[in-house]
Amino acid sequence: MDKSTLMLRLAAAGAALFLFGCASPPARTMDGPLVIAKQGSFFVGGRDVHSDTLSMLPAFASTGTITLDQMYVHYQVPLDAKRASITLIHGCCLTGKTWETTPDGRMGWDEYFVRKGYATYIVDQSWRGRSATDISAINEVKSGKAPAEKLPVVFAAAHEGAWAIFRFGAAYPEVFPGMKFPLEAQGEFWKQMVPDWSNAVPTPNPTVPALSMLARQLGGTVLMSHSQSGIYPFQTAVLDTKGIAAIVSIEPAACPDPASDMAPYTKMPILVLFGDYVDLSPRWSPRLKRCRAFVAAANKAGGRTELVLLPDVGMHGNSHMLMQDTNSHQVADWLLAWIDKNVAN
Amino acid sequence: MDKSTLMLRLAAAGAALFLFGCASPPARTMDGPLVIAKQGSFFVGGRDVHSDTLSMLPAFASTGTITLDQMYVHYQVPLDAKRASITLIHGCCLTGKTWETTPDGRMGWDEYFVRKGYATYIVDQSWRGRSATDISAINEVKSGKAPAEKLPVVFAAAHEGAWAIFRFGAAYPEVFPGMKFPLEAQGEFWKQMVPDWSNAVPTPNPTVPALSMLARQLGGTVLMSHSQSGIYPFQTAVLDTKGIAAIVSIEPAACPDPASDMAPYTKMPILVLFGDYVDLSPRWSPRLKRCRAFVAAANKAGGRTELVLLPDVGMHGNSHMLMQDTNSHQVADWLLAWIDKNVAN
Numbered sequence: 001m002d003k004s005t006l007m008l009r010l011a012a013a014g015a016a017l018f019l020f021g022c023a024s025p026p027a028r029t030m031d032g033p034l035v036i037a038k039q040g041s042f043f044v045g046g047r048d049v050h051s052d053t054l055s056m057l058p059a060f061a062s063t064g065t066i067t068l069d070q071m072y073v074h075y076q077v078p079l080d081a082k083r084a085s086i087t088l089i090h091g092c093c094l095t096g097k098t099w100e101t102t103p104d105g106r107m108g109w110d111e112y113f114v115r116k117g118y119a120t121y122i123v124d125q126s127w128r129g130r131s132a133t134d135i136s137a138i139n140e141v142k143s144g145k146a147p148a149e150k151l152p153v154v155f156a157a158a159h160e161g162a163w164a165i166f167r168f169g170a171a172y173p174e175v176f177p178g179m180k181f182p183l184e185a186q187g188e189f190w191k192q193m194v195p196d197w198s199n200a201v202p203t204p205n206p207t208v209p210a211l212s213m214l215a216r217q218l219g220g221t222v223l224m225s226h227s228q229s230g231i232y233p234f235q236t237a238v239l240d241t242k243g244i245a246a247i248v249s250i251e252p253a254a255c256p257d258p259a260s261d262m263a264p265y266t267k268m269p270i271l272v273l274f275g276d277y278v279d280l281s282p283r284w285s286p287r288l289k290r291c292r293a294f295v296a297a298a299n300k301a302g303g304r305t306e307l308v309l310l311p312d313v314g315m316h317g318n319s320h321m322l323m324q325d326t327n328s329h330q331v332a333d334w335l336l337a338w339i340d341k342n343v344a345n
Numbered sequence: 346m347d348k349s350t351l352m353l354r355l356a357a358a359g360a361a362l363f364l365f366g367c368a369s370p371p372a373r374t375m376d377g378p379l380v381i382a383k384q385g386s387f388f389v390g391g392r393d394v395h396s397d398t399l400s401m402l403p404a405f406a407s408t409g410t411i412t413l414d415q416m417y418v419h420y421q422v423p424l425d426a427k428r429a430s431i432t433l434i435h436g437c438c439l440t441g442k443t444w445e446t447t448p449d450g451r452m453g454w455d456e457y458f459v460r461k462g463y464a465t466y467i468v469d470q471s472w473r474g475r476s477a478t479d480i481s482a483i484n485e486v487k488s489g490k491a492p493a494e495k496l497p498v499v500f501a502a503a504h505e506g507a508w509a510i511f512r513f514g515a516a517y518p519e520v521f522p523g524m525k526f527p528l529e530a531q532g533e534f535w536k537q538m539v540p541d542w543s544n545a546v547p548t549p550n551p552t553v554p555a556l557s558m559l560a561r562q563l564g565g566t567v568l569m570s571h572s573q574s575g576i577y578p579f580q581t582a583v584l585d586t587k588g589i590a591a592i593v594s595i596e597p598a599a600c601p602d603p604a605s606d607m608a609p610y611t612k613m614p615i616l617v618l619f620g621d622y623v624d625l626s627p628r629w630s631p632r633l634k635r636c637r638a639f640v641a642a643a644n645k646a647g648g649r650t651e652l653v654l655l656p657d658v659g660m661h662g663n664s665h666m667l668m669q670d671t672n673s674h675q676v677a678d679w680l681l682a683w684i685d686k687n688v689a690n
């Protein structure tokens with residue numbers, strides 16, 4: 001082997017080692033192949049429950065033990081991940097799919113954050129998606145053992161009603177001028193919707209203690225919630241602030257009561273983020289107002305809490321589903337800059 | 346820059362290009378970082394349905410359109426993927442989680458197959474997991490608009506009853522000698538279970554036409570099903586054989602009727618695979634017998650169909666959940682060898 005050939009072989013081996021074995025930071029690219037240090041899925045939480053109405057079919061026993069309240073978690077860790085991870089918590093009538101490939105086929109925040117160096121954990125709330133619901137009461141009523149009123153409170157959001165809630169426009173099928181949700185792909189978006197059982201579960205939602213267990217297990221994660229789950233990271237902080245590196249509450253359905261104890265919310269940086277057209281929405285403008293009151297109260301108590309409307313930082317046209325809007329990567333960049341600035345990495 | 350330095354830089358650039366940009370086969374390693382060419386998720390199928398009983402809550406309209414029957418698909422494509430992909434279809438009371446990280450924390454077949462060079466597609470059956478169910482009838486009965494008998498047929502499998510179905514032992518909590526399911530992690534497995542709505546949907550299950558759409562879209566995929574879904578690839582082939590590179594039916598709850606038209610099953614290689622202890626199970630031994638009759642009929646009609654029991658190829662102790670058993674990677678290697686031999690790659 002001549003010297004040049006040896007050099008080449010050594011260099012190639014070195015490059016392979018760099019990419020596949022060593023601790024030095026790899027190049028972070030936003031397209032091209034994605035290098036994952038580790039990925040997988042697991043459950044957090046859950047409890048065993050006895051039921052006598054699990055089945056009315058001869059092939060499956062009516063009586064026995066099932067496990068409920070667990071929360072499904074799927075994760076990807078990039079090479080040389082930053083110290084804090086990001087945990088993504090979807091909203092009403094949706095699942096962890098919220099954060100994956102957008103309806104119009106662009107990269108979701110799940111992969112975008114990984115490519116930017118963050119280990120990313122995506123949950124299906126308890127009683128949603130891959131996290132079990134309890135159908136016992138349905139069989140109890142169907143078999144005549146309980147009255148109809150004992151059926152669980154469940155609902156599905158219709159396209160027409162969801163339209164205004166997601167702020168695509170003031171009312172179905174109107175569209176706010178310049179609105180950035182990819183409506184040409186709305187068919188794919190409606191397929192993401194699933195029934196909501198959150199009114200059939202205890203308060204706080206079992207997702208909250210599960211998030212607390214996850215945060216403590218991860219030892220430092222940004223709890224990034226959306227809409228219905230907006231309040232969950234705050235409720236998690238009330239249980240235990242351990243492991244919560246920051247809270248990013250995107251378009252929360254509710255913020256904490258400003259008259260409540262603010263102490264848990266002074267332990268980590270907090271961002272409450274809204275998109276555009278909020279003042280045009282009778283559903284969202286009062287919520288924004290209440291979140292402003294919370295932010296003022298938390299800061300008065302010594303917190304580091306911010307409320308940002310995307311138009312105020314130069315981004316216009318964002319719907320409630322801003323992680324899927326056509327400028328979703330721009331919004332992600334802004335969010336990651338906020339995290340980089342506020343969370344020790 | 347001297348010649349050596351230039352050489353080193355060129356070599357490093359070449360190695361990077363090799364790993365991140367070119368078409369040559371990368372090293373396939375079963376541990377260390379994982380290189381993904383593309384990943385994401387989408388839905389297949391689905392239809393819009395009108396309902397007047399979507400909600401009994403004031404915040405959500407009772408009337409409107411929802412989308413049902415769609416099938417959630419998550420995929421990963423390795424660099425230089427083989428020509429045929431693998432589509433993994435879970436069984437009763439489970440979701441796509443079946444194929445991910447095992448209950449005892451080992452790599453699932455999802456990632457194992459990708460590392461072996463196969464683009465891998467994982468579905469949640471229609472009406473399961475991230476694929477929506479229809480709760481309209483629950484609200485119809487709860488609001489007094491329909492009698493209790495109109496409630497959907499839904500069931501959940503209890504740990505105790507599932508024990509024998511999954512062939513952990515003859516009856517709960519007995520264990521077959523040498524049985525390889527990681528029972529020390531059974532708590533994590535029970536959390537994977539979700540209610541089953543498959544009796545509330547049309548026949549064939551909407552998953553079947555969705556699988557057909559997916560197979561045609563992928564232009565050549567191995568439909569690998571399990572248990573309840575064991576029959577789906579066969580039903581898919583009856584709809585249209587296009588795009589089905591092979592069928593691997595793992596421990597099917599049913600095989601096609603040997604007296605039915607065998608023509609669709611002669612168009613692709615077919616493997617029916619069972620684990621251990623089948624003859625000890627009153628639930629599974631008759632199913633095995635019927636599958637043998639199907640295999641004989643399909644081969645008589647000119648098919649290339651095999652039925653294999655793992656003990657006959659040297660693997661012992663496998664439960665019904667063989668993709669999670671402690672020798673799951675050994676089973677995967679055997680399966681991939683079968684695919685490599687029978688499917689043009």
